[in-house]
Amino acid sequence: MDIIINYIKNLKRKTVNLENLENIIGGGCSYEDFARGILNLVEEGLLIPINSSNNNGKKIPLCYKYRINKEALHRDSEEEIKKYLLKMEIEINLSFYLNKDEQYWRKDFPYIIKINDYIKENGIPREDATSPERSFQIIGDEKWIDEKGGKAILERMGLWHKLRINYNPEPLMIAVNPKLFNENKKYHIIVENKSIFYLLLDLLRESVFTSLTYGCGWKIVSNINNLEKQLGIEESENEIFYFGDLDFEGIAIWNNLKDKYPVKLAEIFYEKLLLQEPLDGKTNQQKNIKALSSFLDNFQDSYKKQISQVLKQGKYYPQEALKKEDLCEILNSYKDRFGGF
Template sequence: MKDKLLEILKKHLKKTKTIALLEIQQQLPGDTQYEEFAKLMEELEKEEILVPIKKHGSNGSKYVLYNTYRINKEKLKMEFIEEIHRWQRKVDAHINLSSYLSLSEKEWKEDLYFIKKIDTYFKEKGLPKEEATSPERAYEIVHNEKWIDEGGGKKLLERIKVWEYIKISKQADPLMLAVNKKALQGLNHQHLIVENKSTFYLLLGFLNQTQFTSLIYGAGWKIVAGIEGVYKQLDIESEKNTFYYFGDIDYEGIAIYESISDKAKLAVSFYEALLQGEKSLGKENQERREEVLKNFVTRFSYEQGLKIKEVLEGGYYYPQEALCKEEVLNIWRALS
């Protein structure tokens, strides 16, 4: 309840430095016990955050409270400063919170959720040893691939002085891809991106039996930054290409696709074949991405979408490796 009291006082300070006891009580939850409230008010008096104006009289209760109090702005700010110091002692040593001492409490509250996420990431995984794209690193830290580039993440990481530690690659890694020489001579090009290396090698032997120009190993999140590099790697014009994506049916695989959905089509027929097989257990700890999942299932029939939702919500998933060699060629040929 102390946090609630401090919130009331900070809000009131925007109008005036004095506050009536009755005004404080009116803003407290209806089930607040008077004795608990009185003890907290006494605590705030001892901390000199509240100074009673005694000439305005008291309420005459067993636990005496005064009718009016003066709010000590500097002491109230000290409470905020001490909170930052408490967090500084708790978080990973690489995180520096000193910037917040000169920022507003509103900014601190807005950033604290992400600071906790970064702290957990450092404590569980340590400092990154290898570079990663910003979407990949953002997903690792806060499970939102757009956070660094579009959600204010870069500014926050610089503010707490950890930007240099998270190793964001300035240039995307070149993609591992295989080329169909015959299709490369054409004017229009189709490319199939697969999330995992094992699926890349499974499909590799069939590339020359399709109309596709290339088979691309997306390497998880690396495809998000690397997809634009395909044009230079193959020396082809960007206007004459169609990309298809095939990944795992799990929250992360879906999130990867949604990050490039403006550049690539979903290879729906591969996913439909996966749904005919057995689901696997092993992704129950993945963070749920309800909005991403909602967008993803719109590309399937109602029944298929419902099945995908039920499987993922139950902690199961469909690995793309579940497709056997015999069925992938026919699916791929039909995709073009």
């Protein structure tokens, strides 16, 4: 009778017809078994007959219409919610689910557990973050908050304002190569971390890149739309490249970025990075397998295998592993690719 219980739980009406219940069961159940199941629900107080004398007249008679006891139906789920409430972090509020249909609780439950685990491990954030960054930290899916109903769940749990999600993008930190600014075709490089930004800054004038942008982790996802506007080059032909840490989070940043804007992976930087020794750590990062697959599509098979193995081992390649000499070689490779100026 679970199928009937789930059906009447989700009905918005307060009554249900016998015919509807029979249709839910279909032909896979004998009338006797069906009738005994309905009578059990009546005995448990989940269904209340309306005018018991108006029945189908069969050997085991059933009323044509029943009132649904919503309070009794949701009693078990209420006890379950109260049980979990005792286990949850103090910042989490589940009162919404006590007053709504059980379907909300069932649908949101996997996310509620992940959110609680995040707060238990990290506490309430002390610093602002973009919605993709916070989404990736909590669920492992950078699109969950904005595109997959995550914001509504956080609001239901009373957490939306506590998690310090910032929708006001900061201005980009950009360096310009004045030698190339008047060229119609312009190449731009975005890097995830500040240290690599400053190393490249000294080399920018002798490179093929018109601009160098400090992505500041996830913040670039929110303000990438400002790049051409801040530089005043909306009418130019622009080709934008991205280089970040080679770990799950860096890959997720790039994946979110390229879905939002035509950004290419600066694969020459990564290929040079793969010649370095990977570092231990980053084992607690969320993993977006689709993002990894999309990232690997940019590399030859040997590189794909190396990247996959390193990440599987819980290791990673930080941008900072590249020295100034490495960066000079990389920039010369881009000169060769684009013809130089």
